[in-house]
Amino acid sequence: MNRYLTGIVFMLLSAAIAADQDQPGAPVKVSTLSGIEQKYADPSVRIQDDFYQHVNGTWLKTTEIPADKA
Numbered sequence: 001m002n003r004y005l006t007g008i009v010f011m012l013l014s015a016a017i018a019a020d021q022d023q024p025g026a027p028v029k030v031s032t033l034s035g036i037e038q039k040y041a042d043p044s045v046r047i048q049d050d051f052y053q054h055v056n057g058t059w060l061k062t063t064e065i066p067a068d069k070a
Helices: 002-020 051-062
Strands: none
16 A cells, blocks of 8 residues: 555656646746846947946936935
8 A cells, every 4th residue: 555655646746847847849038037137138238348237237227216315
């Protein structure tokens, strides 16, 4: 009985892990894959020249910080 139960648990666990794997052809969220929001990246700045400006350039240009905020 114990051997039968262990086999069933193993099969269910294997099925759950297999179902959790990425399916081929499934869309991948590229914008958050690396933790960097691509919509804020500035393509006019080369990444090897200034990484900070490349990653945050568009956000820095478009976002206005209120004068009373640091």
